[in-house]
Amino acid sequence: MVLQKSPARAVLWGYGPEGAHVTVSLSGPTQQRTSPVTVTEGIWRVTLDPVEPGGPYMVNVSSETSTVTMTDVLFGDVWLCGGQSNMRFQTSQIFNASSELALAPKYPHVRPFQAALNVSETELLDLIQVQIPWSVPTAGVLSEFSAVCWLFGRYLYDVLKYPIGLVESCWGGTPVEAWSSSRALQQCKLEGMIGGPRNDSVLWNSMIHPLLNMTIYGAIWYQGEANTDYHSNQYNCSFPAMIDDWRMAFHQGSGGQTYPDFPFGFVQLSTCHKKSTAERFPNVRWHQTEDTGFAPNSKMRKTFMAVALDLPDESSPYGTIHPRDKQDVAYRLTLGARAVAYNQTDVLFLGPFPKEIQPPQNSIEIVYDQEVSVTQSKDIYEICCSTTRAACSLHSSWVPAPILSWASASVQVSNASCKDSAVVGLRYAWKDWPCDFKACPVYSANKVLPAPPFIFYYPQGNN
The missing domain is CATH 2.60.40.10 (Immunoglobulins)
Structure with a gap:
């Protein structure tokens, strides 16, 4: 171990x-x-x-x-890996799986452990069952272990050069409510009974609470798909509340040894339906950041986020909701961990985000917080044409705002589509499937980190 x-x-x-x-x-x-x-x-x-x-x-x-x-x-850093099916997605299922599994013997100091799938109506002191006991990694062990968890640990080891413990506790198709204590749910006034492992707190009780004595360094999380159609409008409360509650509970459970603000990384939702106009996925992506668009932020301190909306997998044999490129997901998480959890100040881990959006004139200028790499797009930006913000709740109020030009750290988009109406709002990548694989229009200057989606509303009367 x-x-x-x-x-x-x-x-x-x-x-x-x-x-x-x-x-x-x-x-x-x-x-x-x-x-x-x-x-x-x-x-x-x-x-x-x-x-x-x-x-x-x-x-x-x-x-x-x-x-x-x-x-x-061994002694090193212990990371907890939680969430639903994209965290549970096995190493044997990813792109180039055989090559990845063949590397297992080269990482004997990255040790996996996996809790088995069980539910409980009450908080348990011990796991009901263990799926993978603490193990030295082998191809056989890792074939059924979380790919994101393993790759994250392996990439961290390459940087830190000391042991990494990986504790996987996740279940496919489960909402955040199942992983939250009753305390956390009460903060958001949430309750519900939807059956099996989706019920309130049943996985917190059986697969998280038994681990609270453990001293851990941090956690990573890949979940949210199950909340695109269940309490989705409350995810901006339920997800941060779960993070805060886990931090409090692990700190108390370990007698103060786990930090009360331990680092917490998460994956922003990838893609599902290529031609969908529904806004369930972009809404949850936004709520994952407590409606700020980036992490860490003032409400979600010591968190870090891996953007994944540019990693779709149209031919995934496991369904488009399960993209097979988990290497880029884990690498982006590792960048966040290096910066936020390990205070490596020279690591760029955030994609470009607007620091200023000019009032609409002949066009709209988006000034980013870093230099950008831009390619042409006619519809990745959209503007809301109306006299009131309330009308922007209608999908039909949003029209394309083609990119006109760009500079080292800014993008100019057209507002001509609004014609005689006022521009009330601007948004970027606000689609379930906004672009092809690694082909979104805005990236960091090194073309590694995609710009996360954002939505912005002008103050009334600023048009």
Whole structure:
């Protein structure tokens, strides 16, 4: 396994007969032995002194009647990987899967663990079942493990050069409500019963709550598709509330060892229906950022986002909702983690976002917060033609605003489509499937990071 390295302290816990005394000893590059702790209500718990990254270590847990020994224990950073089917999407299913699986033996210090799929109506202290116990990676183990989780860990290891522990706990087709405690749901006044693993809190109870004792470094999340048609208008509350609640619960559960603001990365929704005019996916993408368009932001601190709307997969045998290019998704997450979780100030991890949108005159100028790489498009930008913002809720109020020209950090778009009407709003990439593979019109200057979607409304009377 991998336990959390210093400066945090790893927590070990287990079960035993009431009143038994348990001692934990650590041997390896450094040595330590804990004072005896007493099994209370069937559970014992020990917090180790901080351990530098590396290993291997041997952990001995002994009581008056038995001893358990764990070998090949490493210390590094532990990341929790949660969400629905795109997080659960297996490494054996991605593009170039055989090549990726063949790399497994080269990363013996990136260790996977996977919780099994189970629900519970009450908060559990232990997982009902484990799908993949802590393992040294092999092609066989990784073939059924989360691709995004594995690739994220592997890319992080390439940078950090010390052990990474990956804890997968996710379930396909599940809404954020299932992964949220009743506390978090009450903050957003949400409740509902939609059956099985989609019910309120049932996966929080069975697949997250049992992990709260664990000292973790951070979490990554890929979910939201299930909320495009379920409480979608509340996702700008439910998702940030879940993040805040997880942070509080892991901090308390680990006795203060997991940081109360641990870094939390997420994937903005990719694509599903190529010719759809429905706005369910773009609406949830926007709500994933608590309606700011980017992360981190003032409401979602220490978060980072991987934009994925430019990675569609029209021929995916698993359905278009499951694109097979998880390498770019994980790489973009890794850039965010390096910048936000590891404070690497020289890492660009955000795509271009408007810092100023000029009032419409003969055209509209969008001034970005960084230099941009731009290609022509007639319809990636849209303007809302009306006298009131309320009318922009109608899809028919939005018309294309072709790109006219661009400079190093700005784009000029036409507002001629509005003719005699006022321009009330402007939006970018506000479609389920806004562009072909890696072919959106606006990227960072190095052409690595796509501009995220945005929607902007002019103040009344500014036209």
